[in-house]
Amino acid sequence: MPERSGVVNLPVDGHMLSYFLRRTLQTIPTLAGVILLVFFLFKAFGGDPAEILGGLQATPEQIESIRNELGLNEPIGVQLWLFVTKVVSFDWGSSWATREPVVEIFRSRLPATLTVMIPILLLEVALAVVAGLAVARVRGTLTDRLVMLISTVAMSISFLVYIIIGQYLFAFELGWFPVQGWSNSLATNLMRFAPLPVLLAVVVSLGPYTRLYRSFFLDEIGQDYVRTARAKGAGEARILFVHVLRNALIPILTNVATHLPSVFIGSFLIEVFFSIPGLGREVYTAVNRSDYPVIEAVTVYLAVLTMAINLVTDLLYKVVDPRVVLK
């Protein structure tokens, strides 16, 4: 094996560019499908928007004028076109419930969600890597089996129960954290309001993440290169964190990528419980208010984001493992 240079050679070449362009083109049918799915789902199975907007006391004339305003009297093709222009122009009009522009809802709710979700993601991955490596290192021993047993049982208890008890115990009973709340200052949010939700989410996900990452590391730890490294006298820490971890990066990357979209939607449960004005709670409220534009917009854009993340992940595979062939 040739000596690796210190600089990572980013394999951005013509091949990668053409792969990127081809993959981007391939997302077009999927995106069209998402738009069709959302449009026809709400068209076919949704309530009459004019009736939801007009409320119970609306006169037939009012209903008719709302129908005209929303373009509901146009042929279905024109309505679909209107929907596509909304997606492309980011102009979804205003929320049916609060009259707040939908784009404004995104802009104002996303920061709160990210304030909670980014620390959760970073802590989850960091702790799972350490715990997974530690457990994989002692595999087959009593400690290993005990950790696996505890995490299986811990996983069988609903996330709800952890939040209910955690909020009651640490905030209400012991008063270590505020029960709920949010402020306008990022520092206050991070120091005062975010720690308990972050702590609970990380504790809950530690079990399943450790189990998963342990299996990633176990696949690598028995490989020949590990024995070679050990034979030439590399320290345990170096073997685990340099050799094993780097080779297990692909499944870890896949795992993080599948969780990335949920960073933007947030854990709606956490946001509901702790009154965090984030996107997840907003969507949940929109469901209860039958606020279709908000739900439609979030669904379409999160789908776009998911596709973008998947594409970037595929490109990253090539960066972390030059043997990967993009096709």
Added chain:
Amino acid sequence: MTAVARAATATGGSPGLWRLAFERLREDRVGVGSALVVLGFLLLVGLAQLGLVAPDWQREVGVPFAPPHFLGAAPAIAPLADLEQPAPAPLLDLSAVDPLAAYYGAWAQGAAQVPTGDTVRLPTLVFGGDRIGRDVLAKAAKGAQVSITVGVAAALMATLLGTLLGALAGYFGGLVDDVLEWIYNVFNAVPYVLLIFALAALFKSGPLARLFQDGIAPVVVILSVVGWTGIYRLVRAEYIKHRSREYVRAAEAIGVGHGARMFGHILPNVSHVVLVQLSLHVVSFIKAEVILSFLGLGVSMELVSWGTMLAEAQTELVLGKWWQLVAATGLMALFVTAFAWLTDALRDALDPKLR
């Protein structure tokens, strides 16, 4: 391979896949234990469905928040009589101006004919009572019925949908595969939480809301529409692997039709994959139902599930009434753990290559 040997001698021929799997499962102590627990729960669900267990969970048998037996009755709250009572207001005779005065006599008579009885409310219940004195254990048993039924029904529907579409895509390939792959990609691009929310919004206010006014149908439909994709993907891969194997070609050679080849020949050979997926989905759907019902997007109000119990438990905990939380959480954790272990054992038994 003692199990194999024993099975072989028992039947006198070479044992089939299912028999071998059963023999392997029987040797797995954790598997047998969890299977017994799961069977116990399924029995409970069946009995509750027939009305033999917890038929009157809605009866208010105890005092509000009756504590469990082992805690003893809650100390009686000092009666309000001790407080200073306001002097009774002098009764004015309004019969001259009261337009209803003529009817009071008849109403009093009518009211007297309605049989009323003072039910004796128990001061304690086996595992406590809820806000209006319903037995928490009966509720948890009834909740098990609803939650497990939802989980199993949704998993069955999702498996059916995923297997059918996966079989079509994998077996025929070509255009059918392209179309189904497109649909799969579309469903896969939307984060599943959002898909659940979008469907829940539609079931709340739309023609569907009138169609499924109550019961568990909406949750079952939502979960299975969202959950079929993983099963589809696995079954499709299996069918691609199997469609050109010799036994399928042989069946084709003797004139077996497409349908019989797909479901008569290939399906039994991939059924272990389907079975493991089915039981994996039962667990995750039960967890999802609990969260949806907690949020009020799940089963309807007049039913009780573990999720609705947890929703009540949240406010009760602040008052120090922990028993409903413990009852719902404990039963759910027991069932989910046992089911997860059973799934692991099933996977090991059906696919010895994995070991």
